[in-house]
Amino acid sequence: xxxxxxxxxDWTLLPDRELLEMRVRDLHVSIAASVxxxxxxxxxxxxxxxxxxxxxxxxxxxxxxCPDKAPIIGIPFCLAHPRLMELELKMMLEVEGGDxxxxxxxxxxxxxxxLNYAYQLYKRTRxxxxxxxxxxxxxxxxxxxxxxxxxxxHLSDHYAQxxxxxxFAETFAVWLNPQNNWRNKYRDWPVFKKLVYIEHLIPKIAxxxxxxxxxxxxxxxxxxxTSTLATYYxxxxxxxxxxxxxxxxxCLLRLFKPEKTDHADLPAAHLLRExxxxxxxxxxxxxxxRKFDINQLVGRLMLRCERLNLYGRQDDLxxxxxxxxxxxxxxxxxxxxHKR
Numbered sequence: 001x002x003x004x005x006x007x008x009x010d011w012t013l014l015p016d017r018e019l020l021e022m023r024v025r026d027l028h029v030s031i032a033a034s035v036x037x038x039x040x041x042x043x044x045x046x047x048x049x050x051x052x053x054x055x056x057x058x059x060x061x062x063x064x065x066c067p068d069k070a071p072i073i074g075i076p077f078c079l080a081h082p083r084l085m086e087l088e089l090k091m092m093l094e095v096e097g098g099d100x101x102x103x104x105x106x107x108x109x110x111x112x113x114x115l116n117y118a119y120q121l122y123k124r125t126r127x128x129x130x131x132x133x134x135x136x137x138x139x140x141x142x143x144x145x146x147x148x149x150x151x152x153x154h155l156s157d158h159y160a161q162x163x164x165x166x167x168f169a170e171t172f173a174v175w176l177n178p179q180n181n182w183r184n185k186y187r188d189w190p191v192f193k194k195l196v197y198i199e200h201l202i203p204k205i206a207x208x209x210x211x212x213x214x215x216x217x218x219x220x221x222x223x224x225x226t227s228t229l230a231t232y233y234x235x236x237x238x239x240x241x242x243x244x245x246x247x248x249x250x251c252l253l254r255l256f257k258p259e260k261t262d263h264a265d266l267p268a269a270h271l272l273r274e275x276x277x278x279x280x281x282x283x284x285x286x287x288x289x290r291k292f293d294i295n296q297l298v299g300r301l302m303l304r305c306e307r308l309n310l311y312g313r314q315d316d317l318x319x320x321x322x323x324x325x326x327x328x329x330x331x332x333x334x335x336x337x338h339k340r
Contacts, residue, residue, distance in 0.1 A: 012083045019087060024225035024232060029060060029080040036079055039100065043107045046176055051206045056114035057214050060222040062232065064096065066110050071118035072214035073110040077222035079103065091233045093246055093307070105173065109155060112172030113165065118210035121201070122165065130194050131171075132164035146292045149189035152182075172198055248327065249304060255319050256310035268305035268312045272298055275317060282321055289328050297327060 011022055031037055036058075044055050054071075061074030078084040079097055088095045097103040121127050122134035144161040151160035151167060152174040160170035171194045174182050186192045225232070256268040272279070280294045287294075301324070312320075 012081070016087060016090065019083075020230040020233070021228055023228055024062075024077065024222050027077070027081075027084070027222070029077050029084065029222065031058060031060060031075070031080060034080040036075060036103075039103050039107060042104065043111060046108075046178060047111070049178065050176065050202060052115075052202060053207050054115060054118055054210055056111055056118070059218055061218070061220045062222065062225065062236075063220070064106050064110060065220065066113035066117065067215065067219050069117045069212070070215050070218065071114040071210060071212055072218050073107070073114055074218065074220060075107075087229070092236065104177075105154065108173035108176050109169050111176065112169030115172065116165065116168055118212050119205050119208070120211050121168070121205075126197060127168070128164075130197055131167045134164055136164055138163055146290075150191050152186065152191055152195070167194075171195060175199065246304065248301065249308065251323055251327075252301065252304060252308065252310060255316060255323060256305065256312040258308065258310060260311045262313075264313050265311040266313065268310040268316075269302045271312055271314070271316065271320065272302040272305060276302075279317075279321060279324060283324050283328055287325060287328050294324065294328060297324060 009022075011019055011027060014022075031040065040058055047055065056071055056073050058073040058075055060077040060080055063074065063076055065074040066072065067074070076088075076096065078088040078095065085095050085098055089098070097106045116122055122131075128134070142162040144158040146158060148158075148161065151158065152171050154160065154170045154173050160167045171191070174180050174186075175195050175198045182195050186195060227235075252268070257265065276295075276298055279298055280291055283289065283294050284291050
């Protein structure tokens with residue numbers, strides 16, 4: 001029997017197992033006629049409302065990105081079709097930018113990068129004074145001050161604190177959002193001067209032609225990805241490491257049970273929730289990590305216990321404390337701010 005070429009297969013009807021065998025480029029997805037088209041129109045309308053001539057071109061890629069110093073936005077290809085979003089949710093447990101609000105938040109952020117690159121704003125003296133050196137090394141991880149008022153709050157994990165380029169992109173995104181009353185929200189924060197800088201900078205470049213043209217053949221394009229969806233997700237999970245939401249599932253499954261077998265068994269999520277404060281205090285005392293970080297970790301483990309429908313007992317608390325301590329030791333840096 002001769003199998004149909006991929007371009008003749010209606011992959012939207014395939015079960016997950018068969019869909020995962022398809023190459024990404026054979027999906028032939030596009031921004032046109034997808035939900036992304038309307039969101040990009042809204043982004044461009046927001047730029048127009050600010051008098052900005054620049055319209056960053058967009059393409060489907062393997063993740064959210066702006067290629068280094070290239071004024072073009074890459075959008076995850078899964079967002080171009082609901083069937084791919086469904087698969088993304090099953091494989092990664094979340095869809096980054098999967099709803100209207102989060103997608104616009106990410107588009108504004110990436111637009112900040114694209115604008116920065118298009119006009120080479122990072123070369124300006126005042127830009128460097130406010131945001132730092134653009135050439136600062138990007139680390140695999142970063143530490144942040146959760147209550148700092150020197151940065152805007154936009155994407156999760158205090159992303160503005162990860163790099164000067166991200167700081168600018170986050171600040172621009174807050175400034176661009178027409179529903180964000182940044183003048184009132186940030187008026188008494190040190191970050192206010194960054195927002196005012198953008199407010200004064202934009203009129204100077206709004207009508208000018210970009211100094212840098214977008215790449216006509218951008219990297220990591222979905223249309224050129226020869227890997228299958230299965231390989232793509234295998235690599236994606238591996239690259240995320242501990243940031244993958246299901247990364248610690250095997251540990252939780254060893255500690256707890258997948259079903260209730262005794263009247264003394266309780267939902268594992270309930271144990272975490274009931275003893276959350278005690279767990280946080282004990283782990284932070286022993287590891288010198290910030291309570292903020294441990295609280296985030298406990299919340300994440302709680303959600304996974306709920307999703308996996310796990311059960312445990314009160315005497316599992318010792319093992320649970322040891323697990324959280326071990327994870328924290330391999331994930332976070334000790335908080336030395338108050339040590340002499």
